[in-house]
Amino acid sequence: MFSYKIEDDLYLKLIELKDAEKIFHLIDQSRDHLRKWLGWVDMTIFEDDYKRIVEQSLVQFAENKSIDTVIIYKDKYVGKAAFNKIDPSIKQVTLAYWLGNEYQGKGIITKVVKSLTDYAIHEMNMNRVEIRVAKENKKSRAVPERLDFVQEGCIRRAEWLYDHYVDHTVYSMLAEDWMK
Template sequence: MFVREVDESLMLALVEPGFAARYLEIVDAEREYLGRWLAWPHNAHNREFFMSFITNALQGYSAGQSLTCGILYQGELVGNVSLNKIDRQLSKTDIGYWLSEQCQGQGLVTRAVSELLHIAFDELKLEKVEIAAAVENLASRKVAQRLGFTLEGVIRRAENIDGRVVDHAVYGLLAQEWHSSSV
């Protein structure tokens, strides 16, 4: 199983069936909070939802098309971060993430995404990583900005979140930019 220690308090672990119950627990407690910027929490009402998600994520990992990890903070599962849709032809991927409200403001997502950037650029040898976030989702946008991503544009009417249509700010980071900033 893929496990990556980010630092003494933070680990990333490939999703596994044992995560389903904890994911459901987080979403049940924080559905309104998570549903503000994510479309799926409004449909995540049972363990089977997360089992299906995990099964699909593991199939994607096995096929080399994605990497979906649980975020473990001080040993507790608190969120998710992933390389979605690894495109070998274009040598790029996009990153998605979510985190329990209780763990916000500690830099966990920034550190987790930074680790995925190492994987994307140094291990998978990809040339570009993208992050898309709702224009009004300032916390998510700040993650991209802190890590040196460039705002490439705004996609209007990009996503329907429980009946509310939002625009996406799309950020990109090239391998050469990552490597020159990491020196």
């Protein structure tokens, strides 16, 4: 199983079915906050809904198509980070993340994204890490900007969120730039 220590009180571990209850409760506590930017929130009304998502992510992990992790900070489940897509043919991963509302503003996600970018480039031998963020999600966009990812452009109407489209800003980090 995948596990990755970032700091003494911050680490990632591959999500497992036994984690579904804790993550579901975190989603439930942060539902209004998460719903603004994540289209799957209303599809996780019950814990069993989330268990199905975990089962799918474990199949994707076994097929080397993704790595879905829980973020554990000070022994609490505080969010998730994932390589939603791993494409070894072009040596690229797509990185996504979210935090429960009460854990924002502590630098957790910046440390997680930095560590996962480092892992993708140095351990997985990837050439490119891509992050797509809703254009209006300023907090989430600040993470790749803080880490000097390159803003490549905007995908217009990239995602349907409940009753409207949102544009995505695309960021990338290339291995050669990360190593500088």
